[in-house]
Amino acid sequence: MKHLFLLSVALFAAMGADAADVDVKSPDGKLVVSVSDDGGMPGYKVSYDGTVMLERSALGLKTDIADFTSGLIIDKSDESKIDKKYEITRTKTSAVHYTANQLDVVFKKDDGKKMKVTFCVSDNDVAYRYTLLPIEGSDYRCAVVYSEASSFNFPGKTTTFICPQIGPMTGWMRTKPSYEEDYTADAPMNVKSAFGHGYTFPCLFRIGNDGWALVSETGVDAGYCGSHLSDYAEGKGYTVAFPDKGENNGFGSACAAVTVPGSTPWRTITLGKTLKPIVETTVPFDVVEPKYEASTDYKPGRYTWSWLLWQDNSINYDDQVAFIDLAANMGYEYVLVDAGWDVNIGRDRVAELSRYAQSKGVSLLFWYNSNGAANDAPQTPRNCMNTAVARDREMKWLKSIGAKGIKVDFFGGDKQETMRLYEDILSDANRYGLQVIFHGCTIPRGWERMYPNYVGSEAVLASENLYFTQRHCDLEGFELTMHPFSRNAIGSMDWGGVIMKHRLGRGTDAGNYRRTTDVFEMATAITNQASVQCIAVQPDNIAELPQFEKDFLKAVPTAWNETHFVDGYPTKYVVMARRHGNDWYVGGLNGTDKPMTINISLPMFAGQKVKLYTDNKKKKGEDIASSALKTVKVDSKGMLKVTMQPLGGMVITK
CATH class of the missing domain: 3.20.20.70 (Aldolase class I)
Incomplete structure (x- = not known):
């Protein structure tokens, strides 16, 4: 019995050693990812500036080679540094300097089969992916990934800004899913998705008063399927879900076929105390x-x-x-x-x-x-x-x-x-x-x-829907103050129109009623990002636009060298600054039905006179407030007080 007891103690000690966390920190030390194999289950947790942002969340793949979701121990880990610069011409910035710490963790099963998980951790971003490794003495050169265990287990105080995934072969002419459903704002996690299929990427989360997280994926190509998030499960969080087998008219596998050795796409998490890292993230491009x-x-x-x-x-x-x-x-x-x-x-x-x-x-x-x-x-x-x-x-x-x-x-x-x-x-x-x-x-x-x-x-409920239904005209402010924090934060968005007509039809007296002001629409040329962008001026009303509106629309660029988040809250309002060459453009949207006065920081204009495109107060009998062009001075500290009218906007340029 004594020998059996000592053997049990030794085994327990060995298991405890195997279960020790392996940590990797961001270059500034604030973002920490801890990886473990507790109970043979691979997992990770994330903290930022000393606060838990993701509780222990699952890792792993189920494949035809092995089940890499359980019965695993950490075999080895290695850390290295990433420091690279690259140029990119079609997104929110033109030059990126990406620095991160990389952790490679190899998990091993009893039979020797191995899976590697790679984490890249920069100051506000976590990206991780799996690599299936060759098996000694085996002829495995390919594999099928049936599912992922990858999960995102946020603290219970978290609320959500997410869009439901719809079922396959639904909607007009059975064309869905096409990422065109309605977002909900500040909803609890335990609300079931509208169609029972989880949620489309990207997904934005507010972690109480501690900060924000944006979850998505990047690097998906012909070598893997696209994914989304499952419904929330208490204690587990949200799990990466593969496509429905009915998609693409049932043709093609809902699983993923990969080579061995071979890697999956990256799962990404952008974290911050404020929304600034969410809006400005470049992680979708950093790791590809x-x-x-x-x-x-x-x-x-x-x-x-x-x-x-x-x-x-x-x-x-x-x-x-x-x-x-x-x-x-x-x-x-x-x-x-x-x-x-x-x-x-x-x-x-x-x-x-x-x-x-x-x-x-x-x-x-x-x-x-x-x-x-x-x-x-x-x-x-x-x-x-x-x-x-x-x-x-x-x-x-x-x-x-x-x-x-x-x-x-x-x-x-x-x-x-x-x-x-x-x-x-x-x-x-x-x-x-x-x-x-x-x-x-x-x-x-x-x-x-x-x-x-x-x-x-x-991949968004875009401008054509304003033509189709009055409801979407009524919701335009809500929707366009959501996307800078979610959909447009992870990639170029073809919203499809800076719409400069008050009635959305042919001629000037037909179609649904636009609820937003002209300046709101002009500002969307800045807040919406795509390198080739629709400015939806029309031959039947272009002559009616004030000359200063036409001059702005003639000059506004679509390629940006820098993007800075200034202020905002999803579905309420947003102010963003973008630089094109030496010229800065600031766009602001008020998505609410109340006037909004804010003090904004514009250090690029400190002490300078600037052009302010703004809305007048709506007069009795007006459907939409008229616009105005003013000259104002930004104070020496770079601060400016501005008022955006209901469903109105602002644009600031030199």
């Missing part, structure tokens, strides 16, 4: 690398778009000429020609239209249906982007007529099969000098850095 070189110098710019408010009947030669002329008069680079151009205009006349646009200094972008067989969307051109042979033929023709890009719509979900299609379209388009916008689609996951001709994705 370019997959190919750009075949040409892809140009940022503005585009006009007839379909947004004039709809299908505008896809004719004469209306497109009107929008080309408007783009030329405004100094815009592009016009987007939407669905049905191949039928309504015809390919020969489209080539003629492209020549006309080029004579005006404007280039055309063309809409395409991604189908295929993913859903029932009937719009044409169809069956041009779903196979390599069709893409090669179509893109060669697009290059021959001088087209500069494509907008591809109606994808089928997040399966690996669909991720291959995204990558194939991007790669093939690059060979022909075409930049790509995705619509009716998933979120980008580091794609601005991975694919140099990638522009942006919709």
